[in-house]
Amino acid sequence: xxxxxxxxxxxxxxRYARVLTxxxxxxxxxxxxxxxxxxxxxLLWRTGSNLRAWLFTLMHHLYLNQRxxxxxxxxVDIDTLHEGLQAPxxxxxxxxxxxxxxxxxxAEQRAVLLLVALEDMAYADAARVLQIPVGTVMSRLAxxxxxxxxxxxxxxxxxxxxxxxxxx
Amino acid sequence: MPDRSTRPLDEYDLHALADGQLxxxxxxxxxxxxxxxxxxxxxxxxxxxxxxxxLHAALAHEPPPEPLRAAAARLQALQDRQAQxxxxxxMAASVLLAFGLGWGLRGQGHGEPSSAPAPLASAQRFAQQAxxxxxxxxxxxxxxxxxxxxxxxxxxxxxxKRLGRPLTVPVLTAQGFELVGGRLLPGESGPRAQFxxxxxxxxxxxxxxxxxxxxxxxxxxxxxxxxxxxRLYTEGPVPAFYWxxxxxxxxxxxxxxxxxxxxxxxxxxxxx
Numbered sequence: 001x002x003x004x005x006x007x008x009x010x011x012x013x014x015r016y017a018r019v020l021t022x023x024x025x026x027x028x029x030x031x032x033x034x035x036x037x038x039x040x041x042x043l044l045w046r047t048g049s050n051l052r053a054w055l056f057t058l059m060h061h062l063y064l065n066q067r068x069x070x071x072x073x074x075x076v077d078i079d080t081l082h083e084g085l086q087a088p089x090x091x092x093x094x095x096x097x098x099x100x101x102x103x104x105x106x107a108e109q110r111a112v113l114l115l116v117a118l119e120d121m122a123y124a125d126a127a128r129v130l131q132i133p134v135g136t137v138m139s140r141l142a143x144x145x146x147x148x149x150x151x152x153x154x155x156x157x158x159x160x161x162x163x164x165x166x167x168x
Numbered sequence: 169m170p171d172r173s174t175r176p177l178d179e180y181d182l183h184a185l186a187d188g189q190l191x192x193x194x195x196x197x198x199x200x201x202x203x204x205x206x207x208x209x210x211x212x213x214x215x216x217x218x219x220x221x222x223l224h225a226a227l228a229h230e231p232p233p234e235p236l237r238a239a240a241a242r243l244q245a246l247q248d249r250q251a252q253x254x255x256x257x258x259m260a261a262s263v264l265l266a267f268g269l270g271w272g273l274r275g276q277g278h279g280e281p282s283s284a285p286a287p288l289a290s291a292q293r294f295a296q297q298a299x300x301x302x303x304x305x306x307x308x309x310x311x312x313x314x315x316x317x318x319x320x321x322x323x324x325x326x327x328x329k330r331l332g333r334p335l336t337v338p339v340l341t342a343q344g345f346e347l348v349g350g351r352l353l354p355g356e357s358g359p360r361a362q363f364x365x366x367x368x369x370x371x372x373x374x375x376x377x378x379x380x381x382x383x384x385x386x387x388x389x390x391x392x393x394x395x396x397x398x399r400l401y402t403e404g405p406v407p408a409f410y411w412x413x414x415x416x417x418x419x420x421x422x423x424x425x426x427x428x429x430x431x432x433x434x435x436x437x438x439x440x
Contacts, residue, residue: 005240005244006240006241006243006244006247007232007237007240007241007244009240010232010236010237010240011227011228011229011230011232012228014227014230014232014236015223015224015225015227015228018224018227019220019223019224028233028235028236031232031236032235032236032239035236035239035240035242035243036239038243039239039242039243039246042243042246042247045247094219095219095222095223098219098220098223099223102220113220114220116187117187117216117217117220117221118220118221118223120187120188122189123184123187123189138180138183141183142179142180142183145183145212145213145216148216149212149216
């Protein structure tokens, strides 16, 4: 039984949407749309089932629909660029790099990685949210991590990708 | 399936270890068998995970902007209401199942087994819906009714039209209850009306009424269309008296003692 109030889930939804979309405005719009959609669909939610997973599922559907109807433009946000150019070397540079590299991952890999790493979601719950088998969660997670590492550090790109290699 | 602790290691174990999703004994076994390369990748995934978790960490603690808070509050209201319906509706259903069985045996006689199921089922459904409707609207502070008592003429015309029968709103002033108003509700076999009354102490009672078996001509017309005596439920969220008269079902629900509720139900019945 999920005893959390709806509002308790909103910060996590915002943060996930922020990293998923890479845009503060788009993220809050996505969260807003998710809550509105949940209001229209609330009869489908069974009291006592996993509210968090349900909200993330709705959000994922909306995100996919948005991307389908309007493919993401390769736009560099001027504020981000400005900040990136001007900011003194400190930790935010690394974070900006990480965010940029994340946005270059295929969306379905990004979603898996963020649900698991950022949201600390169990693999089985992530599978439910994304409506894919757990095995697919695992393979996408492994690919997402390897790809993100290559993007962050191009020197590693030549290293053999440890796909499903058995260890001893 | 091989034992979890002895199964060969694979790359997925490293991910599950970095994500803290391995059972303790498996995690221990994996750690014990890491070679240098695997240990390095584990460190990579762990560090990457930590960096990801640092992204926009402040958002996780910041109060959301007002539009999001408002949307969350709307959703919360819907879900609170649904939780209440599940809780009380389920309770009402189980009580009414027992009641409905008794009703069916009493009301139908023993010679017509084929006609028993329809009125039995409809009686259950009607009374269950009455109980749920009471549970849902009785606690409402801002919108207990759709049309307030101040517009009683309009209320009666409207609901009479929608229920397809001239209705009268019983007056319960002598018993200390004033009409709050009424609302239209969907029922299984057509529209239903709910009238709400309140006394000086703030106690609310609801009268729920509507056609029974409206979509099943034939089945209820014979044995089911007559009048029945009052029946009392005592195991629902509040006690309710329920009866049936000329194809209409009525249920009066309220948090009152049996005698007080019976007096009100009698007063209602006399005025209809």
